Structures are given as C-alpha cells and as structure tokens.
Amino acid sequence: MIIWCPTISPVMLFSNEVGAPKALALARQIAGLLHEPFVPLLCDVTNPDEGSREVLATRLTEAEIIIDASASVAVSRYLADMPDSGARRLCTFFNPAGTSVVLLVESADRSITLRDLEAQYHHLLVTESLLATHLQTEHEGVRYSGSCRALTNRIPATRAALLSAVAARGINDCLKSEDALVLIWSVSEDGEVRLIKRAGAAVHRITCDLWCITYDDGLLNNLATLRQGRLPNETGGVLLGIADMSRKSIHIAHAMPEPEDSHGTRVGFERGIIGLLDQVNHAVERSMYQLRYVGEWHSHPNFSSAMPSTIDIAQLAWLGG
Numbered sequence: 001m002i003i004w005c006p007t008i009s010p011v012m013l014f015s016n017e018v019g020a021p022k023a024l025a026l027a028r029q030i031a032g033l034l035h036e037p038f039v040p041l042l043c044d045v046t047n048p049d050e051g052s053r054e055v056l057a058t059r060l061t062e063a064e065i066i067i068d069a070s071a072s073v074a075v076s077r078y079l080a081d082m083p084d085s086g087a088r089r090l091c092t093f094f095n096p097a098g099t100s101v102v103l104l105v106e107s108a109d110r111s112i113t114l115r116d117l118e119a120q121y122h123h124l125l126v127t128e129s130l131l132a133t134h135l136q137t138e139h140e141g142v143r144y145s146g147s148c149r150a151l152t153n154r155i156p157a158t159r160a161a162l163l164s165a166v167a168a169r170g171i172n173d174c175l176k177s178e179d180a181l182v183l184i185w186s187v188s189e190d191g192e193v194r195l196i197k198r199a200g201a202a203v204h205r206i207t208c209d210l211w212c213i214t215y216d217d218g219l220l221n222n223l224a225t226l227r228q229g230r231l232p233n234e235t236g237g238v239l240l241g242i243a244d245m246s247r248k249s250i251h252i253a254h255a256m257p258e259p260e261d262s263h264g265t266r267v268g269f270e271r272g273i274i275g276l277l278d279q280v281n282h283a284v285e286r287s288m289y290q291l292r293y294v295g296e297w298h299s300h301p302n303f304s305s306a307m308p309s310t311i312d313i314a315q316l317a318w319l320g321g
Helices: 022-034 050-062 073-081 114-127 157-174 217-228 276-286 310-320
Strands: 002-004 065-068 088-094 100-105 181-187 193-199 203-208 211-216 236-244 249-255 292-298
Touching: 065 073, 073 088, 073 114, 088 114, 088 157, 100 114, 100 157, 114 181, 114 193, 114 211, 114 217, 114 236, 114 249, 114 276, 157 181, 211 217, 217 249, 236 276, 249 292
Parallel strands: 002 065, 065 088, 211 249
Antiparallel strands: 088 100, 100 181, 181 193, 203 211, 236 249, 236 292
8 A cells, every 4th residue: 555645644743743744754653553664755756756766666566555645636647647557546635625535446447547537526526516615715725836736724633633534434445345436525514424425437538649538428428318308409518628738638527518599400509608608617617627628519319320420520620720
C-alpha cells in the first residue's frame, strides 16, 4: 500500500510535526500503530529527483494497492495512466469547505480507472441536487499550491477526524469488492453523515489520431433518455467533459438537453441558444472549472442509421475548418 503526500490522516498530527512533510508524519504514526518500521519516500510523484526515481519506480511496480490522498488532479491522473504497475488505485480527498470526503475506487481489473471515475464524479456534481454546493465555500478559501484542488478551508478538527474515519472505513469496505465506486460522505451542521454512492459505469474508448476519447454507459443512458423524450423528432445539445491537452485525452462526462428555442423534426435538428451559455457556465462553475464544453450531440429517429448523414459530415467539415 502506498500513500502519497496525504492530506487525510486517520490520526491527528502532533505539534512537532506541524510544517513537516505529511508523508513523513503519517509514516511515523503508522510505524507507531503497527510497531514496525514504515519508511516514507519524500519526492514529487510526477517528477521525482534522481535519487528517488528508481526507488519510486520499484515501489509502484511492487504495490498491490495505491491510495492517492494528495488532493492533486495531476497526481491522480498520473497514477491512473502509469503503465508499469497492476496495482488497484484509489483516490480520496476533502471538498474545499471540509464538509465532505470523496472516495474514488477503481475496479479490480482496472477497466475503470481514476481518470474515468473523475469524469463520473463531476457528472454527479452537475446532476445531483444534494451536491449543488459541494465544491463551494462560504468564505474565501486558502490556496496552498497551484494545483486545481489546492483550495482548502479551516475546519474543526472533530469534523476532519470524523471524515477521515469514514474514508478509512470506506477504503477497507470497498477493497472487499472488485467493483468501481464513487462515494461521497457529507456531514451536516448537527453531525449527521449522508452518503451518496454510485457504481462506476463501464467505459468505452475511441482512438482518433493521437487523441483518446472516452465515454461511459451513464452518458449513453442519459442520451437515450433525452432522445426518447423527443421522438419521433430529432433532438440534441451540448456535451461537457474533461479535456487533458497534455495527455491528448477527452472524457465526455455530461450531455445537456436541447435549449428551449431548438427546432427538431423527423429529418433534422437545429440547436437553439436561449439560456445555453448560462447553463454551461453554471455547470462549469459547479465542477470547479474541471468540466468544459467539448462538443455537440444530436439524435436520429427510429429506423435511421446512427452514422452521420451527409448534412452532418458537411457541418463537421465546416466546423473543423
């Protein structure tokens, strides 16, 4: 088991550990609890120094489970893409307000990775009403580094301990199953813990030149529902997703319904614009700017091919130009 730069710890740090690397502090705590040596490796996972590179590669290769508690999107994606280890990977982090803890668990066969679960987590944020303010804070957050999730807040130690204990229990329980999971525990003002749990949806990948386009069964079901609601006419809308330019990767996470001024018939569809920009901006803000516009979708009527029509191809060529 490997824990990277933990921001979530099952125990409180002592005063002499304030300001020290958290990996070192946690290693000391684990060693004390287990009464056996636990040697930390202090390095940048995504760019280890010369003295750490070989040791890090060995530990990653030999690991059975990798737990990312760094609250860093870059680290999570790096671990998800790492090809030299068959270890199952998990990611856990607090939301900025410190009212929730999130746990993303890959499937045991790694057919659903942390990257895929990141997209499914953000889809949940823009569709689940109970999570409308999940990534918001009442007060100005404290930005402690340049990473996307590096926005934190001062929270009571009792709440941090409660959420950490819940996450630790969740990790233990999830590892008993081979399924991929997205879990979000939230604590109310009176201390009640509420769990939102979703099974990881099977993913599909398409390679286009050097790019990898990924979508999941949840998106397909969403599209099917939107299409069914407008039959026999065509319908369509905007697609939101996560685009990683450095990895040439796009995860399509969410399909929006047609704007109210759209016009669909049995033989064509024209997407409207009323309210669309506000809806896209709201979803983007709700995901803390992880989601973005990635394209368009539209349906075809029953008994018609799902392949692009000549009109579709002409429009795609025009947009691409």
